[in-house]
Amino acid sequence: MVENKENPPVFCEKLCIVCKGAREGNGICKTIQNIELKIFGKNGCIWGAARTKYYGVTPDKKLPDSLQRNKQKQTHKKK
Numbered sequence: 001m002v003e004n005k006e007n008p009p010v011f012c013e014k015l016c017i018v019c020k021g022a023r024e025g026n027g028i029c030k031t032i033q034n035i036e037l038k039i040f041g042k043n044g045c046i047w048g049a050a051r052t053k054y055y056g057v058t059p060d061k062k063l064p065d066s067l068q069r070n071k072q073k074q075t076h077k078k079k
Helices: 009-017 017-023 027-040 046-055 066-076
Strands: none
Touching: 009 017, 009 046, 017 027, 017 046, 027 046
């Protein structure tokens, strides 16, 4: 569901300690992320909102397998 051809939101996906940790199952990160989602809304902070807009998946959810494959294909094409 990648709707934009812009650069993907890398920070939330790969670099954010809170979001990445929460998606990997870290309890402390999940707690912090839940607080963040309550403060900023269902899309989270600005990086989470960019991820939601780009992939159509909120920051607390993992990318579906189909989007994972598309993301990997795009990264390999740029090299």
